[in-house]
Amino acid sequence: MLMHHDLVDTKDALPLDYWRNPESIPVDGDDLSFLYIPDYAEHMIVTWLAQEVFAYQRAHSHDQRQMTKMVMITMGALLPGVLLHDAVTHGAESDVPPVEFGTFGVRFYEGPGKPLAQPSIVQPLSIDVRGQVVGIVEDLADLGRTAQYIQSVLCSEQYGARETVLIATYRKSATTKFDMEVITFGIVPSHTWIITPRERIETMVKRVPHWAAQGLSQSDCRANLEKIGYPPYLIENWFEVAWRKAQSAT
Numbered sequence: 001m002l003m004h005h006d007l008v009d010t011k012d013a014l015p016l017d018y019w020r021n022p023e024s025i026p027v028d029g030d031d032l033s034f035l036y037i038p039d040y041a042e043h044m045i046v047t048w049l050a051q052e053v054f055a056y057q058r059a060h061s062h063d064q065r066q067m068t069k070m071v072m073i074t075m076g077a078l079l080p081g082v083l084l085h086d087a088v089t090h091g092a093e094s095d096v097p098p099v100e101f102g103t104f105g106v107r108f109y110e111g112p113g114k115p116l117a118q119p120s121i122v123q124p125l126s127i128d129v130r131g132q133v134v135g136i137v138e139d140l141a142d143l144g145r146t147a148q149y150i151q152s153v154l155c156s157e158q159y160g161a162r163e164t165v166l167i168a169t170y171r172k173s174a175t176t177k178f179d180m181e182v183i184t185f186g187i188v189p190s191h192t193w194i195i196t197p198r199e200r201i202e203t204m205v206k207r208v209p210h211w212a213a214q215g216l217s218q219s220d221c222r223a224n225l226e227k228i229g230y231p232p233y234l235i236e237n238w239f240e241v242a243w244r245k246a247q248s249a250t
Contacts, residue, residue: 013038013040013041014041016044016045016048019037019041019044019045019185019186020185020186020187021186021187021188022035022186022188023035024188024189024191024192024193025227025228025229027211027224027227027228028211028214028216028220028223028224029210029211029214029215029216029220029224030207030210030211030214030224031191032191032192032193033189033191033192033193034192034193034194034195034203034228034229035188035192035193035194035195036195036200036228036229036230037194037195037196037197038197038229039197042079042080042083042169042196042197043083045080045169045185045186046080046083046084046087046169047087048185049080049084049167049169049183049185050084050087050088050091052183053067053084053088053135053167053183054088054092054093054096056165056181056183057096057097058095058096061095065133065163066097066133067097067099067132067133067134067135067165068097068098068099068100068132068133069099069100069101069102069127069129069132069133069134069135069161070084070085070088070099070100070101070102070134070135070136070137070167071101071102071103071104071125071127071129071134071135071136071137071150071154072101072102072103072104072137073103073104073105073106073136073137073138073146073150074103074104074105074106074122074123075105075198075199076138076139076140076196076198076199077137077138077139078103078198079139079196079197079198080137080138080139080169080196081101081103081137084137084167085101089101099135100127101127102125102126102127102129103123103125103126104121104123104124104125104126104150104154105121105122105123105124106119106120106121106122106146106149106150106153107119107120107121107122108145108146108149115145119145119146119149121153125154125159129154129159129160129161130159130160130161131160131161131162132161132162133161133162133163133164133165134154134161134163134164134165135164135165135166135167136150136151136154136164136165136166136167136180137167137168138166138167138168138169139168139169139170139194139196140168140169140170140171140172140194141166141168141170141171141172141176141178141182141184142171142172144176144177144178147166147168147178147180148178148179150164151164151166151179151180163180164180165180165181165182165183166178166180166181166182166183166184167183167184168182168183168184168185169184169185169186170184170185170186170187170188170194171184171186171187171188172187172188172189172190172192173187173190174187195228200230200234201234201238204225204230204234204238204239204242205238205241205242205245207224207242208221208225208239208242208243208245208246209242209245209246209249211224211246212243212246212247212249212250213246213249213250218243221239221242221243221246222235222239225239
């Protein structure tokens with residue numbers, strides 16, 4: 001049987017339901033396991049999210065709670081946010097209001113599995129959200145820390161959003177409580193690092209040095225990437241860069 005890490009944008013793509021509770025891949029020299037998201041899966045997931053957004057908009061057509069703004073949280077949400085923009089802007093029927101998209105840069109992680117002690121705003125909010133219901137677009141709803149921080153900032157006196165709705169591809173706990181409505185697609189274990197199409201090289205050049213520091217050889221590190229699901233073209237083009245970073249760190 002083909003596993004998801006054997007498939008990269010092929011006609012043998014696994015069905016959408018597989019990606020709702022996918023298996024992450026453990027590797028040598030790492031406490032984290034990894035979930036490699038192929039391009040086709042990212043598109044399917046965001047298409048599903050767009051349909052849920054339309055359903056939300058229709059359900060709130062009479063109570064003044066329809067979203068009129070969506071804020072993509074950089075960097076993680078840029079890819080799902082751009083895909084969602086395509087669907088929501090061009091795929092909506094006439095009974096769904098137009099939505100303005102913007103960006104807001106908040107940094108929470110130094111790297112895989114390394115949260116910062118305090119979040120920092122690295123890019124100002126690009127659109128006016130005062131008095132509006134705002135969709136917060138994220139790639140991952142972790143344990144609520146990021147979303148709740150962003151909600152508090154957007155709804156503060158400075159920005160004045162009336163209400164927020166969290167829209168995310170994945171979450172790491174079904175029991176995490178959010179003080180807002182939540183639209184998410186799937187759930188992954190808490191120890192999972194999700195490798196989206198926008199961070200494949202970043203993850204490689206940050207994780208190969210970590211594995212090397214644990215004593216893994218060059219061939220062991222390559223084997224880890226292959227096991228995770230990295231296709232040959234990415235390994236051939238970028239592994240030497242990652243390995244040189246590993247050698248310079250020693």
